[in-house]
Amino acid sequence: MSSAFLALKDLSITLSGATIIQHMSFSVRANTLTTLLGPSGSGKTTVLRAIAGLNTRVDGEILLDGQAIQQLPANQRQLGMIFQSYALFPNLSVFDNVAYGLRVQHQSAEAIEQAVTGMLATVNLSDKRDAYPHNLSGGQQQRVAIARSLVLKPKLLLLDEPLSALDAQTRVDLRDQIRDYQQKLGITMLFVTHDQAEAMAISDDIIVMNAGHVQQQGAPMAIYTQPANVFMAQFIGHHNLLTGDQLLALGCHHTRTQAVRAAHHYIVRPELFFREEPQNAGPVVAIAGHLISATMLGDRIRYRFATAVDQLTLTVERLNHTTPLALNQPLTLYLREHDVQEVGPHA
Amino acid sequence: MLSSTERFYARFVTLLIFIYLVMPILATIVYSFATSWVKTILPEGLTLKWYQQLVTNPDFSAALVRSLGLSLGTTLIAMACFLPVVFYVNVYAPSLKAKLHFITILPFTIPGIILVTGLIQVYANLPIPKSLILVLAIALLSLPLTYQVLNNAFIAHDFRAMFEQALVLGERPIPAFLKVILPNIKSGIFVAMLLTFTSAFGEYVLTNLLLGGNFETLKIYMYRLMQSNGQASSVLTTIYFLFLAFISLILILIMRHANTPSKERSKHS
Numbered sequence: 001m002s003s004a005f006l007a008l009k010d011l012s013i014t015l016s017g018a019t020i021i022q023h024m025s026f027s028v029r030a031n032t033l034t035t036l037l038g039p040s041g042s043g044k045t046t047v048l049r050a051i052a053g054l055n056t057r058v059d060g061e062i063l064l065d066g067q068a069i070q071q072l073p074a075n076q077r078q079l080g081m082i083f084q085s086y087a088l089f090p091n092l093s094v095f096d097n098v099a100y101g102l103r104v105q106h107q108s109a110e111a112i113e114q115a116v117t118g119m120l121a122t123v124n125l126s127d128k129r130d131a132y133p134h135n136l137s138g139g140q141q142q143r144v145a146i147a148r149s150l151v152l153k154p155k156l157l158l159l160d161e162p163l164s165a166l167d168a169q170t171r172v173d174l175r176d177q178i179r180d181y182q183q184k185l186g187i188t189m190l191f192v193t194h195d196q197a198e199a200m201a202i203s204d205d206i207i208v209m210n211a212g213h214v215q216q217q218g219a220p221m222a223i224y225t226q227p228a229n230v231f232m233a234q235f236i237g238h239h240n241l242l243t244g245d246q247l248l249a250l251g252c253h254h255t256r257t258q259a260v261r262a263a264h265h266y267i268v269r270p271e272l273f274f275r276e277e278p279q280n281a282g283p284v285v286a287i288a289g290h291l292i293s294a295t296m297l298g299d300r301i302r303y304r305f306a307t308a309v310d311q312l313t314l315t316v317e318r319l320n321h322t323t324p325l326a327l328n329q330p331l332t333l334y335l336r337e338h339d340v341q342e343v344g345p346h347a
Numbered sequence: 348m349l350s351s352t353e354r355f356y357a358r359f360v361t362l363l364i365f366i367y368l369v370m371p372i373l374a375t376i377v378y379s380f381a382t383s384w385v386k387t388i389l390p391e392g393l394t395l396k397w398y399q400q401l402v403t404n405p406d407f408s409a410a411l412v413r414s415l416g417l418s419l420g421t422t423l424i425a426m427a428c429f430l431p432v433v434f435y436v437n438v439y440a441p442s443l444k445a446k447l448h449f450i451t452i453l454p455f456t457i458p459g460i461i462l463v464t465g466l467i468q469v470y471a472n473l474p475i476p477k478s479l480i481l482v483l484a485i486a487l488l489s490l491p492l493t494y495q496v497l498n499n500a501f502i503a504h505d506f507r508a509m510f511e512q513a514l515v516l517g518e519r520p521i522p523a524f525l526k527v528i529l530p531n532i533k534s535g536i537f538v539a540m541l542l543t544f545t546s547a548f549g550e551y552v553l554t555n556l557l558l559g560g561n562f563e564t565l566k567i568y569m570y571r572l573m574q575s576n577g578q579a580s581s582v583l584t585t586i587y588f589l590f591l592a593f594i595s596l597i598l599i600l601i602m603r604h605a606n607t608p609s610k611e612r613s614k615h616s
């Protein structure tokens with residue numbers, strides 16, 4: 001991994017006697033937006049709080065820009081953190097909220113005025129400088145929180161599910177704005193979310209964690225197309241996760257690289273089934289069966305396909321772009337053997 | 348909807364209750380200004396003589412000073428003990444809230460006499476002045492009320508995140524508390540202080556049991572007067588009543604202010 005800006009080494013975290021994170025290591029490259037993605041309760045917030053210095057019992061090493069920070073109190077780490085609840089100071093105006101950190105640093109009034117005004121313009125809140133938090137919409141409040149952190153030019157900005165309390169449209173808008181600030185201001189962001197689509201849309205890098213462990217780290221495309229293990233395949237969702245037994249029963253004896261083994265796990269992505277036999281694609285398996293349901297997803301239709309193999313149904317997508325296919329009619333789908341991928345066991 | 352007879356009946360009952368509650372207070376107030384009011388429906392004349400007499404009585408000023416001192420001491424000690432706890436629990440250990448809530452109910456269930464006996468047994472041999480024990484005991488008795496009011500002040504916002512946010516922005520913990528937490532709970536603190544103050548000011552049982560005649564507070568003085576001089580005691584009751592009414596008014600004003608969000612304030616700036 002080139003130029004690790006933030007590195008967690010062998011991090012273990014204990015909260016009220018329970019070990020939440022055990023021997024976790026990962027790193028984040030400078031000037032990237034990296035998401036920490038995982039199901040609820042997987043320990044994302046706990047890791048973020050440890051990096052910010054808000055957890056008490058932390059073992060292991062946290063390196064920020066080459067400096068070990070795990071011993072520093074929160075107020076000396078020079079990071080930014082965005083809380084899910086915005087954590088605006090209700091007794092202070094928008095301007096005073098954003099100016100808070102600069103005042104702590106005893107900057108001059110002119111410097112503060114200039115920095116805050118500029119930052120409010122960046123987040124498009126110039127007209128709200130004298131408003132109070134409770135008079136702002138959720139999206140505006142979150143932008144104030146972002147401005148309050150960014151105005152300090154933190155080395156690293158941590159965001160804990162910053163969009164989860166917002167409506168769908170505001171979420172998408174603000175998500176793109178956050179990505180925009182990250183690129184314009186050239187800062188490193190570590191963004192926590194449990195929403196895959198969000199992670200896929202804005203990240204340079206995704207770290208998927210579960211039960212206090214890193215399951216996989218990589219670019220969004222790699223996370224989607226090459227899940228490292230069974231958990232990843234299930235988590236990313238709608239992959240067809242098959243055992244070797246099932247594949248053999250379907251008539252598939254090889255993956256791209258090796259022979260199918262009965263007790264191993266394999267995935268086949270839903271968009272890799274074809275209605276016409278692909279040409280020049282190496283060995284192809286023909287699977288007989290029928291469609292049992294169709295779900296409209298907007299840009300595509302997802303079908304459930306019941307095979308002749310006992311109890312085995314597959315999820316298939318993108319079979320037909322214009323009109324839905326008839327259900328319960330005999331249908332043969334084709335699968336290229338080299339599209340079958342082996343995945344490791346649970347991490 | 349109520350029919351008109353029902354409404355009349357409801358009003359009539361309300362009026363009766365009102366008279367039942369208010370008449371004694373009114374009578375006491377009038378009596379305190381009366382020259383003499385023995386066998387007539389209305390007093391024979393009005394005078395400030397009784398007030399003058401009471402206020403110039405050294406027993407009164409001594410009792411007043413004791414009561415004020417006791418209430419002030421109790422208020423300060425209660426705040427100094429409970430506010431940090433409530434803050435800590437809300438910001439650092441929300442999981443302890445349920446247990447703490449249970450503990451704060453305990454004083455309700457322990458009769459004063461048991462509390463006093465217990466306190467004396469525990470502290471009698473230690474070189475601690477009894478007045479300090481009294482202050483601590485009254486502070487303890489006010490715990491359910493004080494805790495509830497203080498705790499409610501922490502419900503409105505995510506104070507934990509606010510406090511931590513201030514730290515991450517580079518603030519040290521104590522200034523963070525003063526700048527980010529305190530301004531947002533100050534009306535709660537003020538209400539809690541007033542309530543503790545008034546409950547200490549009106550405390551009788553513990554004071555009497557623990558210190559008795561050695562430490563005559565206004566309340567104890569009031570009972571003593573009642574037995575000897577009816578008019579003087581009605582003067583004291585009136586003063587006492589007006590004092591409480593005044594504090595209640597302040598409480599109502601604060602609570603009303605706290606309940607209307609600072610929309611107006613922000614419009615003005």
Ligand SMILES: Nc1ncnc2c1ncn2[C@@H]1O[C@H](COP(=O)(O)OP(=O)(O)OP(=O)(O)O)[C@@H](O)[C@H]1O
Pocket residue numbers: 015016018020038039040041042043044045046047194
């Ligand atoms: N103070 C605490 N004491 C004990 N256990 C805790 C504490 N805080 C969190 N936990 C536990 O640690 C685990 C991880 O919690 P954490 O909040 O980090 O998860 P998360 O991934 O952020 O979840 P979510 O997506 O729901 O926010 C959970 O099982 C939680 O119950």
Ligand SMILES: [Mg+2]
Pocket residue numbers: 044045046160
């Ligand atoms: Mg969380």
